[in-house]
Amino acid sequence: MNRTQNIERIKTEEFDICIIGAGASGAGCALDAALRGLKVALIEKNDFAAETSSKSTKLIHGGVRYLEQAFKNLDFGQLRQVRHGLEERHIVIKNAPHLAHPLALITPVYSWLEGMYFTIGLTIYGFFAKNDTMPKAQWLSKKQTFERIPTLTPKLHSSVMYYDGQLDDARYCLAIAHSADNQGVAVVNHAEVVNFGKDATGKIISAEVKDLSGNSSLTIKSKLFINCTGPFADSIRLLANPALEKRLRPSKGVHMMLPADVLKSADAMLIPKTKDGRVVFVIPFEGEVMVGTTDDEYKNLKKEPVLESQEIDFLLDTLRPYLAKVPDRSAIKSGFGGLRPLIASSGSKATKKLVRDHEVEHDHTSNLISLLGGKWTTYRLMAKDTIDGACQLLGIDKPCTTERHYLIGGENYQFEEWKNMAKEYQLDADICQHLLQKYGTQARMVLKHSSKERLHPKYPFIEAEVIYTVKEEMACTLRDFFARRIRMELLDWQATYDTIPKVADLMSEQLDWTESQKQSNISEYQKLLKGFMKSAEITQ
Known part of the structure; x- marks a missing residue:
């Protein structure tokens, strides 16, 4: 990706679509549109996945909690989310196998009845996954549980194991943007939209962009503009049309990082009950253990959400009933906070009860398309729905093909290639494994x-x-x-x-x-x- 060349293209060319925001959904829209033959620009105020898309729980899933809410509350919007997530899960893994893979999740239980409850629920969860190759949920004995996660409390009765997917969210988003660039998209990060230019009817025809890296300004011309700025989408919507009402209700979630010996396992743990009615995941990630998440309304969008002391206390307290020994605060190595782009409901639901669904909004006054809401797992489906709508406005009839499009580094990927690299370059095994898992078939390009x-x-x-x-x-x-x-x-x-x-x-x-x-x-x-x-x- 050559930023200087792409800046020049933005200055001199006119585009069919300009996408604002290069998180998972924006990058996904750019790749989808380019594969349909459209001329596309993708601009990002910060960096690829700098906000929500790099701060997830790193899971590709339908959402076991949404399934429970769907049945308990007869909320079939939640059920639709589960089905969409599980249908997309295998595509996300298949298209970038170096960045995404299956992950076993263990749910400890404390009685026979609790074990039966989760076994039935997780069996239903797996039922919604089409074209699925994941192993089915199974009930593990106490002995089998400790063989997989030896650091759990001896008070447990047994556990239920199921599978979801895990990904490196920031690098996956970067791979989408990089793949879009390879398809001819003019991709630029650190470039902020500060104003829109409009024709006599009030329709957007251009955007004024500040190049934050080069400290200069430029104008981008496009037939259509798409707003993919996640929790910040209302600011772009109101910039395009100040008469619009705000639609989003962002919520904050945090994660903390602990040493690997907290689990001593390649498997993850799902904690099904917290004081605030959520689930918490304890997940191996990059040699450490990630614990999260929380869910609290967040209103100061100008301030980056961060891991705070009281949130650490909450997560450590949540771990206490499940581990034989809960780590001290001094063991915490890092943490991060992120924002969910939740669509506000008409009622006063708590953010944790809001559906993680998405909506494609078209403002007829300004002609701006906004992709609102959603979650990581369904980024490709969100992009498809958005570009379907854009094509309709542009009078173009081209189908989505992203379902079978490998992302950069994914096609012909073989993890075992690390052994050949180790011999060829005289490098340690962990370095070669890391390079393969981050860059896929591009790993040797790094070693040049x-x-x-x-x-x-x-x-x-x-x-x-x-x-x-x-x-x-x-x-x-x-x-x-x-x-x-x-x-x-x-x-x-x-x-x-x-x-x-x-x-x-x-x-x-x-x-x-x-x-x-x-x-x-x-x-x-x-x-x-x-x-x-x-x-x-x-x-x-």
């Missing part, structure tokens, strides 16, 4: 860059990734790299903090930063990480 040294002794990330992600994946800032290219910010705040100067030196060479710019970037990012630690009341 000379430096194979580790960025940090505890992690498999190498210096060549810095150069590759700047040149090929449009990494423009230190946080682009640490938070979304290699995910180190999610795993370990202190290790990230300590590695910043080394990465800054490498990025500076590629991006021609002055010494002053480099030092400014370093201090700004280090200050951000210290702020995260302070909010969580974690000292490292």
